Amino acid sequence: MGKSKVLVVGGTGYMGRRIVNASLAQGHPTYVLQRPEIGLDIDKLQMLLAFKKQGAHLVEGSFSDFQSLVDAVKLVDVVICTMSGVHFRSHNILLQLKLVEAIKQAGNIKRFFPSEFGLDPARMGHALEPGRVTFDEKMVVRKAIQDAKIPFTYVCGAGFAGYFAGNLSQMGTLIPPREKVLIYGDGNSKVTIVDEDDLATYTIKTIDDPRTLNKTLYFRPPENVLTQKQLVEMWENLIGKKLEHIIISQQDFLASMKGMDYAGQVGVGHFYHIFYEGALTNFEIGKEGEEASKLYPEVKYIRMNEYLKIYA
Template sequence: MLSFNDFVSLWEKKIGKTLEKTLISQKINLSRKSMGDIYDHNSLVEAIKKVDVVISSVGMEQIADQTKIIAAIKEAGNIKRFLPSEFGTDVDHIHPVEPAGTFFRNKSNIRRAIEAEGISYTFVVSYGFAGYMLPSVGDSNAKVPPKEKVKILGDGNCKVEDPRILNKILKLRPPTNILSFNEIFSLWEKKIGMTLEKIYIPEDQLLKNIQATELSPEVKYTTIDEYLDRLV
């Protein structure tokens, strides 16, 4: 087993203070922390020199800015592993349309930049987080879980799973959480004791609408079934 230094690199600006409070609330030890700013190259290099592994958790608006982290890692020269911000699907095996296409290309470009620099890495693919997707039970336009009718993209039978195992890509796929939209809504109907009106949106209609608007075993994880109980 590898042993790593337990420093945490935080931004010095407002978001860093917010992150620090969050980490403390999660009882993460910050007795050894190193302050750095992704937009201040020198401070970032100094922070990175004190750690062995860099785990990026930047938000979607800063995905492309991870090139600054890559440059700092390259200059520091001591990093054993870099985990870029992923939080979603495997960007190398999807074919998104705009406006999502640009976002996913940024993620893919970061992967290629890491590989080109010869930095050791792990890409963590988590697919859809239950806490992000399920409060609206998969309907991105809904503010609360549906009680009358739902809109389902496609036929609702496709599951969010890629059966391919790729080198150096860690895919988080708890078996009981690999469900189609139809299966998720079936669970939800059982919990609320109601039958929802289902409106299926074919792929060609969805694409037309988008163009028109320019738009590990020991881990105890929360199942989709358990998470839906919180929403009843």
């Protein structure tokens, strides 16, 4: 049994490029969908060519040409989709329905990973408007996968370090504050924060693992399940300075949505669920799920006190 062949859809994106690199690093024959929609985006083209140089195969295909998707899928055993689902970049979750249809028609795929990685949409039926659209659309895709009887792994349950650690979870910035920091509620909700390259490494490890087939992979590496206060303290220790803590009540945080654009309102809703409800960690992982760091203890994941050093 050789290693499964992998097709990455969205391979030049934020998670996609990491998935491609992890797949190559772990020795999988790796195919990346090259979409003509790339147009004159030279950065994306050069990234694709760099993947090719590392040994990846570029496969032409487009969501507007269904047969090209089917042909691309037929080349591989596993499909991983990493199309963006965040509103401040581009939001393409439902485009995956065409990919599900192509996988169904091709009939050869051993496993499909739809674009997820964040909060588990199956647990977000109560989510606030307008941000709940993200979870509702992901559930539409999941239903299509299951109706088509396509084997799957859902990967979710982590905050990206680039968006949650580097900025001490402050909205509207990607760098850590040096004077004052907004603390959500009591700042004690447990949040899982994982380096994006580690997320990709764990994801690729599941591909040929029967333990993760038709299950949800969650991330709770013990040292990276932190409260916002712990994260802030790590930063304060690093820079040798105490920041001014400004407590934001639940009501004030939700009130901040007023007057925001759509993408901002979506972001506030998601932050609310993560930091006021603890939605990344406030449940037991049941038999329908597995936890990545328990399955793969050999992965030396980056701790957030190490991660923050690059910002100091």
